[in-house]
Amino acid sequence: MTIIKLRKKIDAVDARLIKLLAKRFAIAKAIGDLKKKHGRAITDTAREKELVAFHASLEKTYSLSKAFTKSLWRLILKESKRIQRIPKP
Numbered sequence: 001m002t003i004i005k006l007r008k009k010i011d012a013v014d015a016r017l018i019k020l021l022a023k024r025f026a027i028a029k030a031i032g033d034l035k036k037k038h039g040r041a042i043t044d045t046a047r048e049k050e051l052v053a054f055h056a057s058l059e060k061t062y063s064l065s066k067a068f069t070k071s072l073w074r075l076i077l078k079e080s081k082r083i084q085r086i087p088k089p
Contacts, residue, residue: 021076025083032084042084048077 035042051073059069 024076025080028080029083029086032086033088035084036088042081051077 032042034040052070055069055073056066058064059066
């Protein structure tokens with residue numbers, strides 16, 4: 001396999017990642033709208049702890065660095081909360 005072919009595979013995976021993140025953020029927005037409707041806070045510490053535990057199990061399954069997965073999920077959660085704060089049009 002050539003570098004060019006491998007890079008094309010990476011590009012395809014990256015495109016799927018972005019598409020999945022966009023789906024995740026759309027769901028997060030819907031959750032934020034429901035939280036606002038019901039007077040709930042955007043930050044849900046219990047849920048965040050649940051996610052940290054879940055992602056810790058995945059890092060072992062897929063041999064990912066703990067530091068990497070923590071950084072990645074902190075960033076994803078930060079963006080999810082930002083999106084949830086955007087007023088509904």
